[in-house]
Amino acid sequence: MVSTIAGLVAVGVVAASLVALALLRPTIILVVTVMLDATNLNVVVETNTGVSPFKPMLALVVLALFVLWRQNKLKVGWSPVLTALLVLVAAWFVTMFNSVDPPTSWTLFMDYANGLVYFALVYALLCATGSWKAVLSAVVGGLAVIAALTIVHQVVLDNVGNLYGLSNVPLVEEHGAMTPRHAGTAADVNFWARALVIVVPLALSLWAINRGLTKLFWVGATLALVGGLFLTQSRGGFLAVLPAIVVWFVMAGGKYRRMLAYLPLLLLVAIPVSGVWERLATLTDVSASSNIAAADPSLVTRARLQEAAWRMFLDAPAFGHGMGTYGTLFPQYDRYSDQGDPVTIVVASHNFYLEQAADGGLVLLAAWGILFGAIFFVCWRVSHLARSIGRQTEHLLAIGVASALVGWLAASVFLHLSDFRVLLLLAGVAAALDVRVRWAVGALPEPTEVDPPPRARVIDLRAWTPRVLLPAAGLVLVLGAVLVVRAVPTTWSVELESRASVVAADEDWLTAYQRDLITRGQLVPSFTVVANSADFSSVVARRAGLTQDQADHVRVSLEVSRQGGAITVRASARDKAVAEDVAVAAGQVVAERVKALNTPFVMQQPRRPVAVAGHPGLMPGLGALFAAVLLAGAAAVASPRAREPEPTLEAV
Incomplete structure (x- = not known):
């Protein structure tokens, strides 16, 4: 006690x-x-x-x-990065208008929205305090210490345990890897590698800024980060860190740019000693048809995942299928899933650009391009303005942020988006640097810290409209949307995969031919047409034992796999159990009708389907609502402030 x-x-x-x-x-x-x-x-x-x-x-x-x-010390300014983020949010809503999986899209959006709240708070405090150097020093120093700990874990402790989660080693052996693969505080070695790639150029900026013993500390931090990156054995990390470093030295100019002359000599020594080239050489195995069997299985699977993402993009190049829907659609696009060959790693495209293209098409890719372009632009502007007023710290930090983004973009060729808040941190630092430096040179009016002027006696509607009326209208719209969402009954959507398999048990050449449902692409579609006859829905309703009222609110459909080999059964109802029963009954009817054709094939299916809750048709309404709120907010920001009245004698 x-x-x-x-x-x-x-x-x-x-x-x-x-x-x-x-x-x-x-x-x-x-x-x-x-x-x-x-x-x-x-x-x-x-x-x-x-x-x-x-x-x-x-x-x-x-x-x-x-x-x-x-205390009247909260000074926050506007930056093009903030505008670009609004464009990105708007693009997310555009992609959700016709999302094939609205609940998944909405869940992912809310996760990103939490990241945007984090960004807004951090950005506001960065603008108010100007403490970007301290923040970046803490981030880079913390990651460097953890990276050094992974080195100690490997060299001294022989990778025993995980040091309370500070040095995870999820992969002890892998094709082509020269050491056990370390993940630091992360669960995935490749995402840990991307985090280290981002902070290496920031460590170089801190090295260039500081003097004396502090400079030596940042030299050691940079070496620890590179050593930790080596222990990840991430091929994407190896390839991404080099352009990030080169861009930093090029942008830093002067003596730093001249140091690039030593880079070829350094690589000639480092690559053979470290054995990095042997690890990178495994990337070519997957592209050589004669070596597919010997290739790294993770590479083969990633190629399979990326091929599905590319096909999704080709099917909906403008607006995509909805944010976060890649995982939902993957079984329909993957030719091997139809043959019972599941993916053993995370079902994601493992390529940021392909996954965003599949989810949001060209619209979402353009929005991301605007965000990245805005960050690069403000970094360039900060570097230029900071040098004009002799602010070397801001100049070098802007270079570090731009180079870190180059490293992130390069590493994302091999990874999907999983560290949104880290990316937002780079955006926040760039935007805060942009605002504060423009304040320093007078290019942007700086908010004053004086007492607010006395309240005007006459109410000016030009001031009240953007400040009160428009936000109030947005609040009313939000409350109305909440009421609409609560009024719309929840609809359960259910999916069930019915796979075609061969009846014959002997593994002879005929069975192999029968299993080849990919090149004989019209076979399973023919089964689908036969099963989905005019009385299909009524037969399924009777099989599921539905009442007439239940049958009136049930929808069931069949869709053949895009690559052939399976039939996807989709059912929707207001009750979860009813939707599942309908899906199971539909799968049974499909199996019976295919069996009645007396072919060497039967349809197999899992015992229970997968169900998700959603509000069909609600996404367009929510998107329109959000667009209206954004418009009201933009009007509130962009509208000119009312002219302050001349001081009266009483005020004087």
Whole structure:
């Protein structure tokens, strides 16, 4: 009992201290919050204690912003990066208008929306405090320490344990890998590699900024990051870090650019010693038809995943199939899934560009291009303006952010989007640097810290319209949408895969020919046409034992796999159990009708289907609502402020 009370008292003291820090030193709160998130230490703490510090730290950030606002010190400006983010959000909604899986699209959007809230809070505090150097130092230093720990784990501790989650080693052996593959605080070695690639050029910027012993520390941090990257054995990481480093030295100019002359000599020594080339050479195996059997299975599977993404894009090149729907559609596009060959890794395209193209088509790709272009543009502008006023720190940090984005883009050729908040951190630092440097050179009016002017006696509708009426209208629209969502009955959508298989048991040449449903692409579509006759729905309803009222609200359809080999049964109803029963009954009817054809094939299916809840047809309405709210917000931001009245004698 005494120990419990002592623990509670200790927690209370710590909490009170953190609140005091938020009031007195908001920079500390910002640095700790971003460092814990970027290094994935939030997950490590949660794994070991059961409690994640992420939300409490965000609450302290909100408190710090509130205190700055009350002190009239909260100064936030607008940057092209923010406009580009609004364009990206609008593109997400456009892609959801005709989403093939609205619940999945909405779930992914809400996850990204949480990241945008995180971005807004961090960006506001960065603008108010100007503490980007401290934030980036904490992130780079934290990742460097963890990377050094993975080296110690490999060399000294022989990879025993996982050091409380600080040095995970999920892959002990893999085709072509020269060491066990380390993932640091992440669960996937390749995502950990991308995190290290991002911070290597930032470490170079901090090395160039600092002097004396601090400079030596950042040299050691850079070497630790490169060593940690080597232990990931990530081919994508190896290929991505080089352009990131080269871009940094080119953009830094002067003596740093001249240092590039030593790069070929360094590579001639480092590549043979490290054995990196042998690991990279495995990338060519998957493209050689004679070596497919000997190729890295993960590469073969990734090629399979990316081929499906490309076919999805070709089917809907303009708007895609809806954000986050790649995983839903993959079984329909993958020729091997129809033959009972499941994917053994995460079902994602493992290519950022292909997956975004499949989910959102050219519209979403263009929105991402606008965001990346905006970040590069503001980094270039910060570098140019900072040099004009002698601000070397901002100049080098802008170069580091731009080079980090180059590394992220290069690594994303092999990875899908999984670290949205890290990408938003780069965007936030670039935008905050842009605003503060423009304030410094006078290119952007800086908010003053003087007391607000006395309230005008006459109400100016030009000021009230953007500030009050439009936000109020947006609030009414949101409340109306909530009522509509609550009024629309939930509809359960169910999918069931019925696969074609051969009756014959002997594995002879005839059976092999019969199994070849891919090149004989009209076979399974013919089965689908036969099964989906005019009385199909009524027969399924009777088989499922539905009442007339239930049958009136049930929809069932058949769709052949795009590559051949399976029939997808889709059923929807207002009750989950009814939808599942209808799907099972439909699968049974399909199997019976195919069997009645007296062919060497039968249709097999899982015992229970997969069901998801959704609101059919609701996405366009929500998209229109969001567009209206965005329009109202844009009008509130863009409309000119009312001219302040001349001071009266009473005011004087």
